[in-house]
Amino acid sequence: MSANVETMFSVRETPWHGLGRIVMEAPASREALELAGLDWQVESRNIYSGTGAMIPGYRANVRSTDDAVLGVVSDRYRIVQNEEAFQFTDDLLGEGVTYETAGSLQGGKKVWMLAKLPEKYIIAGDEVTPYLVFFNSHDGSSGVKVAMTPVRVVCQNTLNLALGTAKRIWTARHTENVLLRVQDARETLQLANSYMGELGKGIHELTTIKLSDRKVQEFINEFFPVAEDLTDGQRKNNLRLQEDLKARYYNAPDLEWVGKNGWRFVNAVSDFATHADPIRKTRNYNENLFLRTAEGNPMIDKAYKMVLAAA
Numbered sequence: 192m193s194a195n196v197e198t199m200f201s202v203r204e205t206p207w208h209g210l211g212r213i214v215m216e217a218p219a220s221r222e223a224l225e226l227a228g229l230d231w232q233v234e235s236r237n238i239y240s241g242t243g244a245m246i247p248g249y250r251a252n253v254r255s256t257d258d259a260v261l262g263v264v265s266d267r268y269r270i271v272q273n274e275e276a277f278q279f280t281d282d283l284l285g286e287g288v289t290y291e292t293a294g295s296l297q298g299g300k301k302v303w304m305l306a307k308l309p310e311k312y313i314i315a316g317d318e319v320t321p322y323l324v325f326f327n328s329h330d331g332s333s334g335v336k337v338a339m340t341p342v343r344v345v346c347q348n349t350l351n352l353a354l355g356t357a358k359r360i361w362t363a364r365h366t367e368n369v370l371l372r373v374q375d376a377r378e379t380l381q382l383a384n385s386y387m388g389e390l391g392k393g394i395h396e397l398t399t400i401k402l403s404d405r406k407v408q409e410f411i412n413e414f415f416p417v418a419e420d421l422t423d424g425q426r427k428n429n430l431r432l433q434e435d436l437k438a439r440y441y442n443a444p445d446l447e448w449v450g451k452n453g454w455r456f457v458n459a460v461s462d463f464a465t466h467a468d469p470i471r472k473t474r475n476y477n478e479n480l481f482l483r484t485a486e487g488n489p490m491i492d493k494a495y496k497m498v499l500a501a502a
Contacts, residue, residue: 205342210477211227212292213291213292214291223277223290224274224304227293227304229273229295229302230274232272233270234253234270235251236253238251248266250263250266251263252264252268254299259299261300262300264330265331276363279372279375279379280376282373283306286376288308289309290304291306292305293305297475300329300330303324303325303327304324305324305340308383317343321339321342322339322340322341323339324338324340325337337379337382340484343461346458348458348465349461349484350390350458350491351488351491353495357385357386357390394454396453397453397498398450398453399502400452400498400501401452402453406501411433411437414432414490415430415433417429431470439462443462453501461494
């Protein structure tokens with residue numbers, strides 16, 4: 192194995208590494224938000240034109256601590272404070288769920304909390320740890336969302352495939368009613384366990400789909416085409432990306448025992464999507480990677496569909 196390939200697999204970190212703050216010691220969501228510096232309020236304020244006239248129908252969501260504008264929303268929009276949004280997660284703690292990390296994205300427009308489920312799953316011979324990511328949005332883009340994020344422990348690759356038989360992302364209610372909160376927590380655990388069960392079936396199916404080297408190259412070409420209508424620079428970049436993905440398919444130490452099948456290819460694509468360095472790394476790259484990880488990475492979903500279509 193070349194030095195470059197060894198380096199490729201030497202350091203493995205979760206997609207949220209370096210984002211947010213560790214809150215494992217928090218006994219409840221309120222303390223977790225305080226530890227992460229997210230215990231601020233969002234205020235609804237009027238919006239004015241350059242001439243001083245109030246603009247009807249819209250309000251600005253503003254962070255109380257520094258007057259940062261988090262979003263412009265309809266005047267019918269109801270603010271859900273962070274503490275309110277994550278209250279229902281406290282009812283998960285009695286079931287063995289533990290808080291791990293909390294933080295904000297996009298300057299506070301999205302606030303998130305990550306929790307680890309107590310169960311450990313063995314899927315296709317690998318340990319897979321399920322995480323839940325809870326999002327609250329202040330820019331009007333969404334309400335409170337819960338996203339499944341399973342991680343293959345040996346390589347820290349995420350495996351939140353878009354399964355047709357189980358939800359990967361769902362919404363939670365904004366309520367202070369304790370009984371409804373408990374019900375929301377139970378539904379969250381049920382949906383999470385259902386997803387993990389279906390994920391195991393989906394990955395098992397992938398292991399039964401054999402792939403020739405030629406088919407793998409066809410898949411890689413579809414991701415990174417080297418067509419005549421591309422510029423020399425684009426072709427050069429895509430060839431580099433092709434070689435990167437091929438190395439993850441053929442040379443990954445954690446895939447040595449896996450046959451040339453759909454599971455190997457999807458895991459290689461997940462490894463690429465989760466860990467590969469981009470050609471140009473933007474300032475918000477890590478935040479965007481985390482969002483793609485939690486909400487579903489289109490590249491991984493595409494690989495999954497490609498393999499199923501080849502069966």
